[in-house]
Amino acid sequence: MPTGRRERKKAATRQKIADAAMRLFLERGYDAVGIRDVAAEADVAVTTLFSHFAAKEALVFEQDQDFEQRITGAVTGRAPDEPLLPALRREIRALVRHCTAEGAAPVWRMIAGSPALREYEESMRLRHADSLAAAVAADPGLPLTPTACRTLARFVVDAYSLAREAADPDAAVDEIFPMIEAAWEVAVRERGEPSGAGARTLGRSTTALTKD
Amino acid sequence: MPTGRRERKKAATRQKIADAAMRLFLERGYDAVGIRDVAAEADVAVTTLFSHFAAKEALVFEQDQDFEQRITGAVTGRAPDEPLLPALRREIRALVRHCTAEGAAPVWRMIAGSPALREYEESMRLRHADSLAAAVAADPGLPLTPTACRTLARFVVDAYSLAREAADPDAAVDEIFPMIEAAWEVAVRERGEPSGAGARTLGRSTTALTKD
DNA sequence: ACCGTAACACTACCCGTTAGGGTTTTGTAG
DNA sequence: CTACAAAACCCTAACGGGTAGTGTTACGGT
Structure with missing residues (x-):
């Protein structure tokens, strides 16, 4: 039932987080990047990040x-x-x-x-x-x-x-x-x-x- | 070279920790028991516990x-x-x-x-x-x-x-x-x-x- | 126009785990 | 027996992942 803008925004946020995460991970290494770094880079709150991904590792296995x-x-x-x-x-x-x-x-x-x-x-x-x-x-x-x-x-x-x-x-x-x-x-x-x-x-x- | 007592005491400590852990886990459930609870029950420091077991889960898969x-x-x-x-x-x-x-x-x-x-x-x-x-x-x-x-x-x-x-x-x-x-x-x-x-x-x- | 709800933010916190640094116990060599 | 190095142990404090609680905003349905 939810048609349109909401879903798109949600997907966009999710993608923004995943992209930011991958960028940082490849730049500095997985262990050297904290969840808070990823959230900051994606410009979202930590809790938002975890409402899109169940765990830090899930950022890597997005698909x-x-x-x-x-x-x-x-x-x-x-x-x-x-x-x-x-x-x-x-x-x-x-x-x-x-x-x-x-x-x-x-x-x-x-x-x-x-x-x-x-x-x-x-x-x-x-x-x-x-x-x-x-x-x-x-x-x-x-x-x-x-x-x-x-x-x-x-x-x-x-x-x-x-x-x-x-x-x-x-x-x-x-x-x-x-x-x-x-x-x-x-x-x-x-x-x-x-x-x-x-x-x-x-x-x-x-x-x-x-x-x- | 280390002969005797030292090894025995170490093994005893390890066993004491494992036993305490299993007792608590079975009593209250794995997730409801913290590392600090196990250490207290075994009467050792948290750091000692981690010098015997690499992770909380290793307490369960002792052998x-x-x-x-x-x-x-x-x-x-x-x-x-x-x-x-x-x-x-x-x-x-x-x-x-x-x-x-x-x-x-x-x-x-x-x-x-x-x-x-x-x-x-x-x-x-x-x-x-x-x-x-x-x-x-x-x-x-x-x-x-x-x-x-x-x-x-x-x-x-x-x-x-x-x-x-x-x-x-x-x-x-x-x-x-x-x-x-x-x-x-x-x-x-x-x-x-x-x-x-x-x-x-x-x-x-x-x-x-x-x-x- | 209005309400329910989903997405988001913020704070504070819990928990596993480790670092740093100190104390006791044990095996061994003098 | 004493001395000494190493191993085992303890304590404090912290770090980083993850969550609860509590709002606030923005959207979709009616």
């Missing part, structure tokens, strides 16, 4: 909802008969590429250099894994136990974080995803349709396993 | 080094020709059982109820996964890429945390480990000896995959 939406969207929004894992692999590859692109390097160096930020990111990933598990569990075409859904989701999120840290992120995705696909196939065979449907869901990528 | 040592020990200390994954599976099962035993329930309920504790535990697990990855990478009988080692380590640590949260932890271990074994076998085939050695390393548990 974490993007990640969650994209990864669950890759499951729920894929083409009707598209197998699950290739869709996830494509999305993870895109996300990894996006994080290892040109301008993003200093930000990720900063994150790697601060334990608080790494810790925060990891707990974000846990939430994302839970959302992904829920999305997978909700797919009527996938007959998996809840535990298998959660396991798959963790593995996929692990793939993202491992690939991002790898020397060659693209190669890492190609190395890890066959492992996940094999794990997935086992889960499907345990509980899924015994004959053909499970293999079709996994798609062409299972040839590595069935070739003996 | 995290146990976990790290046991899990890496399961890799480095296994029988000469014992395959890797059964050894890991056995250790993980024991650790999960230990955490879901009788008296431990209130503690884990407390952990589940505090975001700070969950976050701390997750970053612990990351460290443990790194140690495990290093142990796996150091095993001369396992020809794996660094990325594969890290992936396997993450998956194993995930298995622990997923099983601990599952309704039936034992069944969860039995559900997740076949998935990890399949992933492992793919990693071995990509880089390992082409014919027999890889399968021998994995052991009898791969029958589920090769039975078609």
Whole structure:
């Protein structure tokens, strides 16, 4: 219902804070910048800052909802008969590429250099894994136990974080995803349709396993 | 060089603090107890408390080094020709059982109820996964890429945390480990000896995959 | 024109954590 | 036994993230 100016002003304030924060963080380093510095630079009160961001670390991971939406969207929004894992692999590859692109390097160096930020990111990933598990569990075409859904989701999120840290992120995705696909196939065979449907869901990528 | 009494007194102080902390946490709840309360209950200064524990959360995860040592020990200390994954599976099962035993329930309920504790535990697990990855990478009988080692380590640590949260932890271990074994076998085939050695390393548990 | 509410500001405070600097206890060497 | 260095401990004070309480303004709906 709230149409227009209010929302725009709120979004503008939020963006102003995020921009000021990132500018200061990159200039002086994350630990050397206090919340009060950020608030002053953005010309807002500290309490206002905390009404837009739940914690100092959230200033850095401003777009974490993007990640969650994209990864669950890759499951729920894929083409009707598209197998699950290739869709996830494509999305993870895109996300990894996006994080290892040109301008993003200093930000990720900063994150790697601060334990608080790494810790925060990891707990974000846990939430994302839970959302992904829920999305997978909700797919009527996938007959998996809840535990298998959660396991798959963790593995996929692990793939993202491992690939991002790898020397060659693209190669890492190609190395890890066959492992996940094999794990997935086992889960499907345990509980899924015994004959053909499970293999079709996994798609062409299972040839590595069935070739003996 | 420090022999005897000093070490004992130090360990006693540490234990006294940990006991006092756990007592208060279980009585009043983790968030309702301050560091100053714990220090007073243990009759030590706040600075002393922080010379024994790096953070408030560490008071709860007092024996995290146990976990790290046991899990890496399961890799480095296994029988000469014992395959890797059964050894890991056995250790993980024991650790999960230990955490879901009788008296431990209130503690884990407390952990589940505090975001700070969950976050701390997750970053612990990351460290443990790194140690495990290093142990796996150091095993001369396992020809794996660094990325594969890290992936396997993450998956194993995930298995622990997923099983601990599952309704039936034992069944969860039995559900997740076949998935990890399949992933492992793919990693071995990509880089390992082409014919027999890889399968021998994995052991009898791969029958589920090769039975078609 | 008017009211409810969301955004914002200000003050003061709590809590985890650390620095700085001092005191006692312990192991060891003379 | 004494002397001495180091380790363990204590105290005070502070820093920085985060919050409660209390307003004030500006917007949107009616």
